[in-house]
Amino acid sequence: MAGYTTNKTVNVQNNNNIFRYIAAGIIFLLLVLIWPLSLFQTTDSDINNRLLKEDDSYTYYYLSSGEYITTVLKGDGSYIDNGAVRLRFQGQVSQDACMHYYMYDPEGNMVVDQHIDLFERPENDVYQIPFGIVMDKGAGYQFIIAPDNDFTVGVYCLGESTEPAVVMHSSDQISSTTPVAVSGIFKLCIWICGLLCIGVLIGSAVFESKDKISCLFNNKTFIPAILSLLSIIVYGQYLFDHNIESGEGLIKGAFFVVIITILAFMCIFAGRFKLPIYGFLILAVGSIYILTFPAGSIPDEVNHFYRAFSLAFGNLQSVKFSDTSVGAVLPTAIQSLSDPEAVFDFADTAQIDFNNTSLYAPVCYIPQIIGIRIALLFTGNVHSVFMTARWAGFIGAFILYMLALYIIPAGRELLFAVMMLPMTIQEMTGVTSDGMTNAIAFLFIALVLKKAVSDNSLSNKDIALVTIIGTLVGMCKIVYIVLLILLLLIPVSNTSGEGNDYRSKKSDNSRFTYGIMFGIPVIMCLVSNVFFGQNLVSNGENMEAGAQIKYVLTHIPATIMTVIRSTIEYGMQWIGEMTGDYLGQLNIRTLPVVTLVLVIVLIVSSKNIRLPEKLRSVKAIWIYGFISVFGFLLILGSIYATWNTVGDFLIRGIQGRYFLTILPVFGLFIAALSSKGVNDDNDGQLSYFYDYHIGSYILLVINMLVIVDVYTYIIMNG
Template identity: 25%
Template structure:
């Protein structure tokens, strides 16, 4: 009988295992079919010649003009391009919205020789609209083409003339009457593709590689099921390393400023210096030249040749320019990983573009390490933190040069440490090691960005008995608070001049001092402004936190993808699934009230910082708020809605959640690959 019973038990156990394996194989098969179908739908885009014109030179147009073009003027703009064929210049003229008469002579030269001559009737020029000039193909096989266009006029004078706009980008030398000018003439350069992006063989190789990566990652997840921190490393590296590379340079939000800041920190320049009444630091001119060359390669798909060219641009650290970047207000501790990447590039005399990618890589690896320990320490809701740490917006920040990567990681680590000390039943008393870990993490998090100071209130969720007695509790709480606040105060006092400079990227009428005065004299009106902003923009800020749209230029995700992440967040927040969670101490009302106070505090400080530093005085809405600013406190937001009563006893639910997350992430990766390359709209 015993052997019979044992045989039946073994039979049903093996049957369950076989059923799991079949379901697992079915999951992989259906997912592979889906990915193959999506990729094949876009096969022609990559394997056939695309006749659409791709922008290879674009600039930031300013409101400055060169003045009225008159007969005695000669305007010359030099520039350099790859040896591409089928090039076309597009340049807008301003007519001052009047009927002008006369002629413009447009000479296009290569190596000083005229290769195209055009005469434009000024009376026929449309105001502010592009005029196209095709560039004849070159007969030689040179990799570089040295081009210039020269503009003269006949019959034009003051009050009867046209003009051109300036750009701050330095594409090449720009002259007016042989006098060199700052910046460049505003124009765009397009090239028609003459070859396919990929051969059929390369396309199928990449398809198979993508599917193999998905299968391998899925198998590793199944192997390490139950170990959430290892699963995080597998998923983050498999997706994040692609993010480091595939996103065009300086595509991420404020990444160019973070690039300059990381370089400053790598040289030990932590605080801006004052030169002729201006704040800033001397940085290599090549950094700005690199940014100007590749900053706009995204418009019609990733222009790989443009980025490839920048790898030949040398650093030349002795040639410098005085520059202020807006990221210089942030503490240098947020740029340690990026600065190490830049420093490594400097040691090996790498071009600036390589420093960008090294900075991204080091920043991402620092984030992975920080979140790994956060998940390892967290006593419960590991799957919730896993989903938050792998949200599209979170990964985008982690794989850029953004200071948010370490800010997010350190916040997660602080939350995990506090919740472990406060709710882990095995920790009866906080020892010296635990205390100093808590203090150090709190100190780092606080000096990073002051708007997240309310997170320090989380320490009050730890029962005082774990500190020993009330006297020890009071003493240690004060040490933590003072240790966290003092470095932040010292840094901001040292950086006070820099903090007082308004961020005029949004509007030149911004005045922090006047805005502070307005808030203090109209407190109830400001409270209404905060409520109006939350009601009007709160939903978009929440979707932005998830990653509905990322980077400067969108790359939006479909609603179904976003709601897939929302479902996983709510599912992992509300339900208890693992054995440990079912037996662990639940979050009490006091803890949830502290979470609410923290979130409200961060919202108020974030809104106030952007109202005083980025919004015009007395505006009815607060401008510049982005959902990513609330990622550091997002675990607390979802822990507030966690339930103590809804329990799932099926032990396999965790692996289902993680496999669903894996599938969503690979769909996101494929979505970005297609959009970055222009196969589908932004």
């Protein structure tokens, strides 16, 4: 009978409450322990931390008498007191064993000649070699290690190479207070987050009117607080293990820890306002990316800057200098992006080639063009102008990102996840065409979805807005014109012509409306590509777009096998490049777990979407699926036609970042197949992922780890 309660039921409830009391007590005790301990050591700030790791980035190479290994050390202009290497012994080694370390400067002069006894063995077998020299900035010094006696020893090397890992210590580095200061910031933030956790626990238990202990497990404020605390603790040691040699890396890490602490307060006191939280995270993470990646280190960034700079002075079309060269006549100093002393001299010009970016339309660079012109009003410094272009592009894309997140009727969490992918952030913060391309495409997707679920008829203003943004998408990159198919989601009943008097004209009106929204973008896209592509040159021998297209049309079965073969060969790499691996010039690798976690986040975000009926119909599923498949094939086809030899059996040159623009649509495809409606109460546990801001924390922490990996690359490669 409804409402009937037995003694057995009461006992079960009491047992559950006892369990929750015990769990709450354990968590409370852990917090109490962590909180005061944060005043002591929270990270190991040993300056030789990089030599203490045991992962795939390092291995031991064994030497015997008469053998040696060598590497080239790059100077940074500072005085180097000593260097450190790590050894490993194999078998018995004589007590009089000795290693010989010597180094030559670029002129061939021996500047280091040290014989270091192996015994007594130092802690972790990390040996210090006195250098006592100034290593000129950018100069290469040949460093050699060899056993002095008859014994076998392993030297800690980079990856599977025979290049010894060497940590150089300068006076400035040794006396630097940065590690101490950053460690102090970590302790303070851990203390604050621990206090926050305890406060939330006590406050929830006191002020919750029902089932006070359940608040621990169902409270949306406790989860962000504990996530912040755990994230800082885990991240801290990873930062110090990998970036201890970089003051900049440590400072960026401290900034991230402050961000995650602020995020805890935002989630607790304004957790239901997701849009400001999303904007805060994109803005904070993007700012760090801008300041982290060296000038010109993002794919094709140098050539994109050349194109944007040329457009800033009204040169819409690039100049064809020869059959293999397209570019512009620009100030010679523009080639010195990283030189802080380089200044533009418009009387000193040179031919600057940028073949691969010469056909991009100005719409891709509108923020950068504005930034360049404004910067030149105040300075002629090349690096300053370049960084202003970066910031301008980031701000422009950020504004469009926030508009897209604001107006999208469903799938906001998915769109945010795509925006927070390290690869998306990298392209957004560099001087590239991809930043604005993605931003405009995301805005177009959001706008079309909003109009598709609207009960109001499309006004002329709506039609004009959709048409303009659709045109801009196509002008950025012709392959993304496939997104126009989303317009078919807008039902005929939403077009003008309502009522009995207009019923007979409804079909004609809808065709006319679709004709405008489809036709104008397609026509403008073709005109743009013809106009800006007039001076297009071949990218290599036997790379002719016309001949490649003819081959594809006449060898369809072979082309299908080429697509399948390429997907099997490069598919996993494309996924990594699309999410968070192969950053920079495809040379900065991140932790393998980064890609795995990001893929899981994208899947969970997609399956968690509550789609209105209009966006999860059979028609919608076919539209999402067609765009995903056809968009994928268009991207492969465009690269195959322009960057591969005619008839090549593999499609080479595809980069995963090309798929970011259509990734939200693929997520909608997964969501539509899951058939979760707006009023579906059977959410399972997936809704907790974003209701408790777990997804936001994961995306933030992943980007924090990625920045550590970027600085690790900078440290190891100068």
